[in-house]
Amino acid sequence: MKSKLIAASLLLASLCVPALATDQQTKIRVDGMTCPFCAATTEKALSEVSGVKSVHTNLEKGVITVCAANDAKLDEVSLKEMLLKKGFTYASKETSNTCKAS
Numbered sequence: 001m002k003s004k005l006i007a008a009s010l011l012l013a014s015l016c017v018p019a020l021a022t023d024q025q026t027k028i029r030v031d032g033m034t035c036p037f038c039a040a041t042t043e044k045a046l047s048e049v050s051g052v053k054s055v056h057t058n059l060e061k062g063v064i065t066v067c068a069a070n071d072a073k074l075d076e077v078s079l080k081e082m083l084l085k086k087g088f089t090y091a092s093k094e095t096s097n098t099c100k101a102s
Contacts, residue, residue: 023053025099026074028064029091030083033057039064042086049073053099062091067099 039057051072080090
């Protein structure tokens with residue numbers, strides 16, 4: 001009986017882990033974005049990355065803010081490649097553990 005109770009507790013705990021997962025906010029500094037069309041094409045490309053939930057661009061600062069699941073593929077190599085294909089230069093990124101409304 002005790003082993004069944006432990007097994008049930010472990011099963012219940014494993015089902016709760018995904019609910020505890022948090023999103024991450026990544027601010028990507030991009031050089032070369034100067035117009036709304038630039039922002040729109042880049043936002044579209046980023047929003048197609050699996051796990052990305054929202055994308056917002058600040059053209060004045062040249063910063064794209066992405067809210068995504070922790071496992072979204074937003075590593076530097078992937079970002080550099082994607083932005084280069086769009087005609088822009090990846091400058092840097094800053095990641096935090098929570099997404100904030102922008």
